Amino acid sequence: NAGVTQTPKFQVLKTGQSMTLQCAQDMNHNSMYWYRQDPGMGLRLIYYSASEGTTDKGEVPNGYNVSRLNKREFSLRLESAAPSQTSVYFCASSWWDFYNEQFFGPGTRLTVL
Amino acid sequence: KNEVEQSPQNLTAQEGEFITINCSYSVGISALHWLQQHPGGGIVSLFMLSSGKKKHGRLIATINIQEKHSSLHITASHPRDSAVYICAAITLTGTASKLTFGTGTRLQVTL
Numbered sequence A: 001n002a003g004v005t006q007t008p009k010f011q012v013l014k015t016g017q018s019m020t021l022q023c024a025q026d027m028n029h030n031s032m033y034w035y036r037q038d039p040g041m042g043l044r045l046i047y048y049s050a051s052e053g054t055t056d057k058g059e060v061p062n063g064y065n066v067s068r069l070n071k072r073e074f075s076l077r078l079e080s081a082a083p084s085q086t087s088v089y090f091c092a093s094s095w096w097d098f099y100n101e102q103f104f105g106p107g108t109r110l111t112v113l
Numbered sequence B: 001k002n003e004v005e006q007s008p009q010n011l012t013a014q015e016g017e018f019i020t021i022n023c024s025y026s027v028g029i030s031a032l033h034w035l036q037q038h039p040g041g042g043i044v045s046l047f048m049l050s051s052g053k054k055k056h057g058r059l060i061a062t063i064n065i066q067e068k069h070s071s072l073h074i075t076a077s078h079p080r081d082s083a084v085y086i087c088a089a090i091t092l093t094g095t096a097s098k099l100t101f102g103t104g105t106r107l108q109v110t111l
Helices: none
Strands: A004-007 A010-013 A019-025 A031-038 A042-049 A064-068 A074-078 A087-094 A102-104 A108-112 B004-007 B010-014 B019-025 B031-037 B043-049 B052-056 B059-064 B069-074 B083-093 B096-101 B105-110
Touching: A004 A087, A010 A019, A019 A031, A019 A087, A019 A108, A031 A064, A031 A074, A042 A064, A042 A074, A042 B083, A042 B096, A074 A087, A102 B043, B004 B083, B010 B019, B019 B031, B019 B083, B019 B105, B031 B069, B043 B052, B043 B059, B043 B069, B069 B083
Parallel strands: A010 A108, B010 B105
Antiparallel strands: A004 A019, A019 A074, A031 A042, A031 A087, A064 A074, A087 A102, A087 A108, B004 B019, B019 B069, B031 B043, B031 B083, B052 B059, B059 B069, B083 B096, B083 B105
């Protein structure tokens, strides 16, 4: 089992460009999450999906959109990237909700110039 | 001020030492996670607990919900324990849950 996979691992964008971060899990988990991690601020939840077909905003959703394509895949889209979105992005999944163990992907390091 | 505070921010220990990392929170919570982030960046979940104590190998986590405090202990520390340890508190707002992370404790264990 691959667990949680994320693509790409690294990305450099110019201000205003768009991109989609892909995430997939093969553990048949119901819930999936997108986090960003910034120095000195810890992990912050961007969006999450409690089940296929549902998505909810987290702590810092502005500037992002998500799609829960099916049970396995949860993508994060930056429509018009800004330097403030330079961060490391982690996708995670869990069996049901926040009370369950979360399994994290390897992360995507995004730089917006 | 963060709702979830960890101390110390940085910790250096010698191999074999007993280590304690603290997590305190200013709001009522229902449960708390402890995570480990490896030097390469990968994050793994260590514990989720809502009361009492949990043990896994050399790791022990305790929580006192009423006192708003949790601790992670590492017995007989080893250089491979060097990592950032992160606590994350689950709070309930109405019917919605929220997960708030501490900024982490960076542990370095030397020979």
